[in-house]
Amino acid sequence: MSGSPIARILLLIFFLGLLATPLIVKRYSAKSAAGQSGNEAASLARHGFYLKEVSSEAGINFVHQAPALDPQLNPIMPEVASMGASVSIVDFDRDGWPDIYVTNSAIGSKNCLFRNLGNGTFKEVAGELGIADVNQAGTGVSTGAVWGDYDNDGYEDLFLIKWGRPELYHNDHGHGFTRVSEQAGLPPWINANTAVWFDYDGDGLLDLFVGGYYASDIDLWHLTTTRIMPDSFEYAKNGGRKYLFHNLGNGKFEEVSAKVGINSNRWALAAAVADLRGTGHPDLFVANDYGVSELYFNDGAKFREVGQQTGVGFAPKSGMNAAFGDILNQGRYAVYVSNISEDGILIQGNNLWIPKDGTAGDAIRYENLARDFGVELGGWSFGAQFGDLNNDGTLDLYLVNGYISLDRNRSYWYDFSKVAGGNSTIIGDAKNWPAFEGRSLSGYQTKRVWLNDGAGKFIDVAQSVGVTDTYDGRSVALADLWNRGVLDVVVANQKGPLLLYKNTVTPENEWIEFQLEGVRSNRSAIGAEVTLFFNGQKQVQTVSGGSGFSAQNERRLHFGLGKNPHVEKAVIRWPSGKIQTIESPAVHQLLAIKEPA
Amino acid sequence: MSQQTALPVMTPKATGQRKSLISLDNRYLAPAFITCILLAGHLTFGILESYQKTLLAIVTSIGMELMLGRIFFRKWLHPASAYITGISVGILVRSPAFWPYALCSAISITSKYVLRVKDRHIWNPSNFGISVMLFLAAGTVASLSIQWGNYLWPMLVIWGLGSVIIARLHRFHITGIYVASFIAFAFVRSWMTGSPWLAEVAPITGPMYQLFIFFMITDPKTTVRTKRGQCIVVFLVALLEMVLRLGQVVYAPFYALFIVGPAAMLVEIWLDSRRALSAKVVAAQ
Numbered sequence: 001m002s003g004s005p006i007a008r009i010l011l012l013i014f015f016l017g018l019l020a021t022p023l024i025v026k027r028y029s030a031k032s033a034a035g036q037s038g039n040e041a042a043s044l045a046r047h048g049f050y051l052k053e054v055s056s057e058a059g060i061n062f063v064h065q066a067p068a069l070d071p072q073l074n075p076i077m078p079e080v081a082s083m084g085a086s087v088s089i090v091d092f093d094r095d096g097w098p099d100i101y102v103t104n105s106a107i108g109s110k111n112c113l114f115r116n117l118g119n120g121t122f123k124e125v126a127g128e129l130g131i132a133d134v135n136q137a138g139t140g141v142s143t144g145a146v147w148g149d150y151d152n153d154g155y156e157d158l159f160l161i162k163w164g165r166p167e168l169y170h171n172d173h174g175h176g177f178t179r180v181s182e183q184a185g186l187p188p189w190i191n192a193n194t195a196v197w198f199d200y201d202g203d204g205l206l207d208l209f210v211g212g213y214y215a216s217d218i219d220l221w222h223l224t225t226t227r228i229m230p231d232s233f234e235y236a237k238n239g240g241r242k243y244l245f246h247n248l249g250n251g252k253f254e255e256v257s258a259k260v261g262i263n264s265n266r267w268a269l270a271a272a273v274a275d276l277r278g279t280g281h282p283d284l285f286v287a288n289d290y291g292v293s294e295l296y297f298n299d300g301a302k303f304r305e306v307g308q309q310t311g312v313g314f315a316p317k318s319g320m321n322a323a324f325g326d327i328l329n330q331g332r333y334a335v336y337v338s339n340i341s342e343d344g345i346l347i348q349g350n351n352l353w354i355p356k357d358g359t360a361g362d363a364i365r366y367e368n369l370a371r372d373f374g375v376e377l378g379g380w381s382f383g384a385q386f387g388d389l390n391n392d393g394t395l396d397l398y399l400v401n402g403y404i405s406l407d408r409n410r411s412y413w414y415d416f417s418k419v420a421g422g423n424s425t426i427i428g429d430a431k432n433w434p435a436f437e438g439r440s441l442s443g444y445q446t447k448r449v450w451l452n453d454g455a456g457k458f459i460d461v462a463q464s465v466g467v468t469d470t471y472d473g474r475s476v477a478l479a480d481l482w483n484r485g486v487l488d489v490v491v492a493n494q495k496g497p498l499l500l501y502k503n504t505v506t507p508e509n510e511w512i513e514f515q516l517e518g519v520r521s522n523r524s525a526i527g528a529e530v531t532l533f534f535n536g537q538k539q540v541q542t543v544s545g546g547s548g549f550s551a552q553n554e555r556r557l558h559f560g561l562g563k564n565p566h567v568e569k570a571v572i573r574w575p576s577g578k579i580q581t582i583e584s585p586a587v588h589q590l591l592a593i594k595e596p597a
Numbered sequence: 598m599s600q601q602t603a604l605p606v607m608t609p610k611a612t613g614q615r616k617s618l619i620s621l622d623n624r625y626l627a628p629a630f631i632t633c634i635l636l637a638g639h640l641t642f643g644i645l646e647s648y649q650k651t652l653l654a655i656v657t658s659i660g661m662e663l664m665l666g667r668i669f670f671r672k673w674l675h676p677a678s679a680y681i682t683g684i685s686v687g688i689l690v691r692s693p694a695f696w697p698y699a700l701c702s703a704i705s706i707t708s709k710y711v712l713r714v715k716d717r718h719i720w721n722p723s724n725f726g727i728s729v730m731l732f733l734a735a736g737t738v739a740s741l742s743i744q745w746g747n748y749l750w751p752m753l754v755i756w757g758l759g760s761v762i763i764a765r766l767h768r769f770h771i772t773g774i775y776v777a778s779f780i781a782f783a784f785v786r787s788w789m790t791g792s793p794w795l796a797e798v799a800p801i802t803g804p805m806y807q808l809f810i811f812f813m814i815t816d817p818k819t820t821v822r823t824k825r826g827q828c829i830v831v832f833l834v835a836l837l838e839m840v841l842r843l844g845q846v847v848y849a850p851f852y853a854l855f856i857v858g859p860a861a862m863l864v865e866i867w868l869d870s871r872r873a874l875s876a877k878v879v880a881a882q
Contacts, residue, residue, distance in 0.1 A: 007668055007669070011665070011668075011669075011707070011710060011711060012711055014707065015704075015707045015708070015711045018700060018703050018704045018707060019704065019729065019733070021696075021700055022697075022700070022730065022733040022734035022737070023733060025696070025734070025737070026734070026736060029736075231747060231748075232747035232748065233747060234747075235747070235748075315647075342739075343735045343736045344731065344735030344736070344738075344739065344847070345735075345739055345847050346691075346739050347691060347692055347693060347736075347737060347738065347739040348693075349693035368693075370693070371693050371694060376693055377736075411845075413845075413847065414842075414845035414846070414847055415792070415796065415845075417847050418796060418797075418799055418800055419796050419799050421747070421799065421800055421802075421803035421805065421806075422747060422795075422796075422798075422799025422800065422802050422803055423747055423748070423749060423752065423799070423802035423803070424747040424748050424749070425749075426747075426795045426796070426798070426799045426802060427747050427799070429795075431793065432793050432795045432796050432799070433793075433796065434790075434792040434793065434796050435791075435792075
């Protein structure tokens with residue numbers, strides 16, 4: 001090798017510069033992070049809101065219990081029994097105060113329905129209403145719940161997602177619940193983590209999608225084989241099947257998934273629905289563990305899987321969340337999918353799928369801009385929801401995370417990565433997985449509260465706004481629990497306490513909320529869209545029948561508006577197709593709107 | 598992975614012979630093989646998060662090679678070697694960001710020109726680059742070997758093709774010794790830790806590992822010359838890997854090669870210079 005001494009010295013300097021680059025990038029990234037641990041006043045001044053954990057003051061003292069599955073799985077029980085904590089918001093008795101339903105997952109454990117007393121406290125009423133003792137031996141355990149008024153009687157009914165016998169409970173006008181699973185025609189067993197209510201065919205009746213995780217023929221308490229694990233870490237197709245229950249209107253449902261084009265045995269963990277193309281037909285997004293996400297375009301009667309075509313189903317990851325949000329106030333939905341990131345081992349990065357400029361309708365294409373927007377790395381991420389936490393007029397993002405928190409000083413990651421890379425015959429058999437032996441796997445993680453600056457950047461302010469817990473977060477739901485015009489946060493933690501973060505928002509920031517009730521459309525108004533035109537921009541939100549991870553936000557739509565807002569109009573598009581426009585609605589109020597006849 | 602496996606190692610024996618598709622002087626063989634693996638993996642499994650990242654790694658690698666070759670060798674070097682480096686980086690590096698792909702390629706190629714002893718570079722370039730990235734940019738880069746599906750047939754295809762090519766290149770003994778050692782050490786680890794043996798064997802069944810054993814550890818430019826020495830070195834790589842695995846180091850094979858490979862090269866260079874010195878002394882007498 002030749003070259004002058006000067007050239008060699010320059011080469012050496014260049015080489016050292018290359019080696020130093022990762023350290024410089026790391027230092028710059030750390031500097032860019034938001035300030036840590038602020039107090040309430042400072043947080044209000046700086047970020048416009050502050051979250052205070054008030055579960056004890058509110059009379060909620062719930063700790064989730066994980067399932068204990070077949071003893072053959074004991075060596076890896078922390079991993080296979082790592083889900084089940086969930087939260088959903090419902091005003092089950094129509095008293096105007098959002099209530100909270102949470103699932104428990106040990107055999108014999110009780111689910112809880114916390115009735116909102118309107119005075120800052122809650123009362124547990126699941127037992128007296130008949131929806132507590134739902135985890136009995138032989139019936140499996142709860143992993144989630146979604147609420148929808150399937151018979152249009154004005155009261156939200158409960159679909160209980162389980163690893164086990166799925167249950168449908170009819171809400172008897174807020175006075176109790178009647179189990180109607182058999183009459184409804186539900187199958188005897190589904191190992192699911194996600195379900196979502198939506199009216200896919202626009203007949204005014206809510207239908208139900210259920211996404212299987214483990215295959216439906218597996219009874220996790222009585223295994224006939226230990227070959228129950230995914231056959232690939234990124235390409236597994238040996239998970240549970242999918243169900244679409246078409247509401248026949250007489251209290252019965254018909255399973256039509258194959259008939260309408262939904263055929264998948266991927267490991268579904270989250271599903272959400274929104275009309276992504278403006279067709280009036282809600283599209284279905286499914287985030288899958290151990291594989292690619294799926295997006296089903298709905299043509300009203302048939303579904304087409306277009307994940308690859310649209311870009312969201314290209315790179316396989318560990319999808320654990322699906323939530324929609326119009327983060328740029330452009331009247332279009334972004335989709336947030338959570339995945340796994342562990343420094344130095346696995347950097348999947350979460351996905352923020354944003355529609356590409358100039359694409360729409362069937363030709364819509366998405367690009368993952370999570371990194372550009374700053375919402376890519378959230379540890380072992382689970383549930384996430386969009387909501388305007390500081391009422392500044394842009395949607396923020398709350399993410400919970402942390403997989404298994406056991407021994408702080410010993411990690412299971414090495415063994416996990418060892419087996420995850422192995423052949424399907426090895427990875428697919430639980431007996432080949434090394435024992436956990438009390439080790440943690442991405443445990444004790446700090447949460448993310450990403451504040452949207454409205455200009456394409458999210459800043460994590462969790463520590464400074466009071467979110468300092470490190471439980472193994474699974475499910476998060478947003479609701480204006482005390483009718484104050486702010487979004488409070490409820491978090492369900494695996495083997496951890498239910499957390500209630502009460503929000504205090506700077507009073508200068510205005511808001512408006514919509515409570516919709518369908519007439520020709522399903523009465524829950526699930527699928528109804530409100531596009532709010534304010535301050536020269538527009539933000540669209542849809543009433544959801546389930547989103548995030550094993551979660552459901554309140555059905556009311558909450559819009560933050562910022563200071564001195566000028567609201568031009570609100571355009572409501574009902575699932576029936578009817579368009580309703582409300583000119584210059586007054587702010588600082590909850591608008592209860594019934595679908596015009 | 599190797600940058601030189603298929604580079605022309607022009608031997609008198611090969612000169613003048615009819616060029617075969619599978620021969621030492623076919624510098625396009627290894628690039629073609631690894632490209633086929635990449636394309637097959639991507640078309641069947643979608644292994645690439647984006648074409649752009651892989652392309653960035655390849656372009657950076659070739660660009661660096663051409664530039665540095667021009668400066669320090671005063672000629673335009675054939676891009677086959679750099680192409681393999683780039684594509685190796687594109688396969689082995691996993692990152693949501695773009696910059697690690699470019700940086701890893703740049704570090705890999707530059708290391709060949711900086712880290713030299715007696716005019717020989719002693720680190721396998723992509724092994725050096727990837728190890729550095731995993732160590733210094735852990736928050737952005739990973740290389741978990743799960744990107745090829747976990748199914749049998751891709752593994753068999755790579756094993757089959759890889760074995761044929763490596764055998765024709767007279768380097769199958771390196772791969773063979775490594776695999777045998779790995780399996781034996783898997784037994785030892787299983788016995789020592791109580792972990793299921795199949796769990797210990799699992800990594801080598803992943804297609805990523807096949808790329809490691811066919812391309813990276815067989816790199817002619819960064820392995821010692823004698824067959825016996827190659828066998829000893831690759832056994833030591835497997836042995837150190839076992840030690841690192843007992844310490845629960847996720848990227849044990851990369852780090853083991855990172856440490857043992859250059860150490861072996863240095864020993865060989867030292868022995869060569871001693872032999873040369875002795876020869877000089879004898880000649881002087």
